[in-house]
Amino acid sequence: GQQLNQSPQSMFIQEGEDVSMNCTSSSIFNTWLWYKQDPGEGPVLLIALYKAGELTSNGRLTAQFGITRKDSFLNISASIPSDVGIYFCAGQHSGNTPLVFGKGTRLSVIA
Amino acid sequence: GAVVSQHPSWVICKSGTSVKIECRSLDFQATTMFWYRQFPKQSLMLMATSNEGSKATYEQGVEKDKFLINHASLTLSTLTVTSAHPEDSSFYICSATLAGGPSGELFFGEGSRLTVL
Numbered sequence: 015g016q017q018l019n020q021s022p023q024s025m026f027i028q029e030g031e032d033v034s035m036n037c038t039s040s041s042i043f044n045t046w047l048w049y050k051q052d053p054g055e056g057p058v059l060l061i062a063l064y065k066a067g068e069l070t071s072n073g074r075l076t077a078q079f080g081i082t083r084k085d086s087f088l089n090i091s092a093s094i095p096s097d098v099g100i101y102f103c104a105g106q107h108s109g110n111t112p113l114v115f116g117k118g119t120r121l122s123v124i125a
Numbered sequence: 126g127a128v129v130s131q132h133p134s135w136v137i138c139k140s141g142t143s144v145k146i147e148c149r150s151l152d153f154q155a156t157t158m159f160w161y162r163q164f165p166k167q168s169l170m171l172m173a174t175s176n177e178g179s180k181a182t183y184e185q186g187v188e189k190d191k192f193l194i195n196h197a198s199l200t201l202s203t204l205t206v207t208s209a210h211p212e213d214s215s216f217y218i219c220s221a222t223l224a225g226g227p228s229g230e231l232f233f234g235e236g237s238r239l240t241v242l
Contacts (some may be wrong), residue, residue, distance in 0.1 A: 054238070055130055056218045056220075056233035056234050057218075058233070
């Protein structure tokens with residue numbers, strides 16, 4: 015099935031550093047979401063984006079929906095050890111259609 | 126916030142047996158639930174869309190007779206893996222949308238890890 019192109023696949027950073035990851039798609043999405051998944055658990059919603067160009071923050075997390083509706087980035091500022099996990103972007107074309115997921119970015123934070 | 130609960134969290138079974146996984150929306154009604162499958166170090170792959178009171182819609186390549194989905198109420202969907210084989214071992218995750226809530230906001234269960242011996 016269709017997937018979003020998410021990069022980087024993995025990141026190793028020092029505690030306190032800022033992190034940036036992004037997703038691109040060849041098709042337009044109405045809604046873009048960012049999830050975090052801890053090992054052995056289901057994904058947890060971090061940020062939802064609905065409007066082209068929308069910039070939304072959730073604590074140390076900031077995400078933006080691209081103007082073309084084909085891309086998005088997620089930034090994490092001042093990383094801490096509990097930020098470790100896999101971050102997934104997901105897009106939805108319309109209504110109650112299923113989400114399409116990126117392959118994930120595995121984040122490791124070195125204390 | 127909306128809570129989705131799965132049971133069991135993990136299950137080990139013998140090859141050839143059937144396993145049922147439950148997905149419940151605890152504090153909201155979910156007209157639509159989705160079932161995903163996730164292999165180690167991979168992304169979530171949609172298996173099927175489950176609508177309350179109607180037959181599930183399966184993604185291409187997913188055997189509907191092997192992965193039986195029942196969505197009998199607005200708060201419960203079940204996935205039954207029939208005649209399980211080792212290749213069915215995976216992490217199964219359900220999700221639900223909040224009826225009338227913002228489009229696209231899926232709430233996920235904790236996942237169920239199936240190991241078939």
